[in-house]
Amino acid sequence: MCVPERNVCHGRHSRIGPRDGPGPCAGIPAEQMAFVRQVLDRVGDKWSLLVIAVLEGGPLRYTDLQRQAPGISQRMLTLTLRRLRQDGLITRTAYAEVPPRVEYALTPLGRGLHEIAASLVRWAFDHHEEIREHRAHATAQ
Known part of the structure; x- marks a missing residue:
């Protein structure tokens, strides 16, 4: 069952399923998560x-x-x-x-x-x- 939860990475409510986990980046589409990783890699x-x-x-x-x-x-x-x-x-x-x-x-x-x-x-x-x-x-x- 998916429950609406505040998603810090999106700054809006998103649907998080049981396999997604409650982490701040749960539910971010893979292509956007790849970009987030690139930015973190760059500045880190x-x-x-x-x-x-x-x-x-x-x-x-x-x-x-x-x-x-x-x-x-x-x-x-x-x-x-x-x-x-x-x-x-x-x-x-x-x-x-x-x-x-x-x-x-x-x-x-x-x-x-x-x-x-x-x-x-x-x-x-x-x-x-x-x-x-x-x-x-x-x-x-």
Whole structure:
């Protein structure tokens, strides 16, 4: 028997069957779920959230971004910026100056993601000792 239940992933009521389970993404069509996974894969990579966090301070040039994201290679920064731009999370503005100037900035969509990421960072900071203890215990076994 299906019962109407609030589906967080849809933001509306949907019919959830017994095999779908009560999870927040139950009932999402496969093609939409695939897109959700792609987005999560994109923003959950090693560098995207770091670039989003760095840009929260305001627009930056490429070299400033590279300085504030230590460890990222030029190739990976270029790829990350391109992908974030394709997803509408950042803008790239080229100014007609000599020497040429290009700045990257968060879009409203990117700022929304930053708010979520900031919550995750706060959670990690608040629980880092507990997580460290669990890791040490698991490694010792």
